[in-house]
Amino acid sequence: QQQVKQSPQSLIVQKGGISIINCAYENTAFDYFPWYQQFPGKGPALLIAIRPDVSEKKEGRFTISFNKSAKQFSLHIMDSQPGDSATYFCAATDTGNQFYFGTGTSLTVIP
Amino acid sequence: NAGVTQTPKFQVLKTGQSMTLQCAQDMNHEYMSWYRQDPGMGLRLIHYSVGAGITDQGEVPNGYNVSRSTTEDFPLRLLSAAPSQTSVYFCASRMAGGNYEQYFGPGTRLTVT
Numbered sequence: 001q002q003q004v005k006q007s008p009q010s011l012i013v014q015k016g017g018i019s020i021i022n023c024a025y026e027n028t029a030f031d032y033f034p035w036y037q038q039f040p041g042k043g044p045a046l047l048i049a050i051r052p053d054v055s056e057k058k059e060g061r062f063t064i065s066f067n068k069s070a071k072q073f074s075l076h077i078m079d080s081q082p083g084d085s086a087t088y089f090c091a092a093t094d095t096g097n098q099f100y101f102g103t104g105t106s107l108t109v110i111p
Numbered sequence: 112n113a114g115v116t117q118t119p120k121f122q123v124l125k126t127g128q129s130m131t132l133q134c135a136q137d138m139n140h141e142y143m144s145w146y147r148q149d150p151g152m153g154l155r156l157i158h159y160s161v162g163a164g165i166t167d168q169g170e171v172p173n174g175y176n177v178s179r180s181t182t183e184d185f186p187l188r189l190l191s192a193a194p195s196q197t198s199v200y201f202c203a204s205r206m207a208g209g210n211y212e213q214y215f216g217p218g219t220r221l222t223v224t
Binding site for chain 1: 151153155159167169201209211213215217
């Protein structure tokens, strides 16, 4: 059973556009929700993370929106650039020991 | 700092062979973990350790063994490789406490024939 469900599986966006990736979870004990960026042949790298006590967190062009009542969170990439082309994973954890990942979204930003 | 390092980068095994994937970190992180990444399935936790001498199972532990004798090293052992263990394996580490930021290694691509 997938603890964190991620959509879409792939996304194509024009340069300068907004990329939006969505995740949903069921376990209300989760209290840390990170997003990772992964380039081909590399390990995932933490992009941005949020705790459920805030509804939004912004770092540069990347924003997490968090809806606790709906048990959903999303990543928004503003002014998407070709260099943002990568695979993005959402994840969740409660104790910081067991992390549950989404299935990933392959983002392609067309110049 | 080298961060999290993994060896080997690539490995091909025959069914039934055993091997150890190495993972080391030089950040004095208490927590270390192993994941496998398969197409369309994201990353799944195999085993994790919250400190030297302490290990626990993740989502998909069957067929894998771990031990943690030092803070720096967290090897993953495949006792009898199976084709279903063909995957990319990532090691990760983080500090103890409430900062859950994980640092991932570059991965080991394992093929079992």
